[in-house]
Amino acid sequence: MQVRKRSARAFAPAHITGFFCIHDHEDPRKKGSTGCGIVLDGGVVTTVTSAEELEETQIILNGEQVGGHTTRTVVNMLTNSPLLVESVANIPIGCGFGASAAGALSTAYALNDALSLDLTSAKLIETAHIADVVNRSGLGDVIAQSYGGAVIRTAPGAPEYGKVDWIPVASKEVLCLTLGELDTGSVISDPDFAWRITSMGKGAMKRLMISPTFETFMQCSRDFALGTGLASDTIIDAIEAVESAGGMASQAMLGESVFAIAEPERRDAVIEKLSEFGQPLAYHLNNCRAGLL
The missing domain is CATH 3.30.230.10 (Ribosomal Protein S5; domain 2)
Known part of the structure; x- marks a missing residue:
């Protein structure tokens, strides 16, 4: 049957x-x-x-x-x-x-x-x-x-x-660049990394709650990636390249990836800079959530 x-x-x-x-x-x-x-x-x-x-x-x-x-x-x-x-x-x-x-x-x-x-x-x-x-x-x-x-x-x-x-924010394009994989378990179980992550994370949270804007989030994320030592040299180079084109960027936690935003008039320049490191992907930040289809 x-x-x-x-x-x-x-x-x-x-x-x-x-x-x-x-x-x-x-x-x-x-x-x-x-x-x-x-x-x-x-x-x-x-x-x-x-x-x-x-x-x-x-x-x-x-x-x-x-x-x-x-x-x-x-x-x-x-x-x-x-x-x-x-x-x-x-x-x-x-x-x-x-x-x-x-x-x-x-x-x-x-x-x-x-x-x-x-x-x-x-x-x-x-x-x-x-x-x-x-x-x-x-x-x-x-x-x-x-x-x-x-x-x-x-x-x-x-x-x-x-x-x-x-953070109240309108839908916006998020440009992403993947450079490789990172094992989440190995990072969060490392005592040295765990201490630095929590220490830097507390400071970032305090800054964000004083000025809860999307720009502050991006700045705090960038400083967190660099301050914890999680950002590789290539990640740092990609972040700095985006900034040189007038955008804002940081590292996706926990991954060997960069995410970036840019004003419409600077979008093409930011994509050009990211393309020096790989193929950028474009998504949108919005209020979608998990559920049935």
Whole structure:
């Protein structure tokens, strides 16, 4: 007998962190980060299909079967049934765009609908957050992707504990340049980096809250990238090149990527400078958030 399949589709946007502080806790619901970042219109679309003929859950990313540890944790937390999880990402993977969190969060929403679990958004967000932190693939992306915009994370953790505020900002183009991957887990588990990140992050947060504008966010992010020592020589060169063309730029945390903004009259000059290092990608900052499609 052919097994009837139930499926659902959901989207979760990319999130670029500009600066952050690490907040460790034995309870993964309370573990996370504070800081500020931006949510983009690019992201991950995931289709979840109930597939009882499979022996175990299969996770497909951009047409290829992957381990998908963060996404798999979400599945295991919500069901014992085997699923086919198919994600399509139009953002770079492992480069500071919150792709692991977006995959996990979109999976949670689609799985909930496909299996009629009738869970609230808070529970789905909590599940994705726990999966992200226990797999050390991220700390604060999930909560930001759940709200959209320029998100200030003022308290760490899942919805019951985490709190957010926003920088009021109109939709704007964000130019991105990916130079390579960076292992989030190895950085946040390094005691020296963790201390510098939290120290610099606290200072950046104080500056931002005194003057909560998008320009301040960009300046604080730039100073954070350089001050923590996370920015490589190539990242620094790319940031300085953007600034020489009249734009503002910083590093996507945590990734070997640059994100930049420019006034319309300086856009072409900024793209030309970024193109010296690779192929720029264009997204938009807006108020899109995770949810069903």
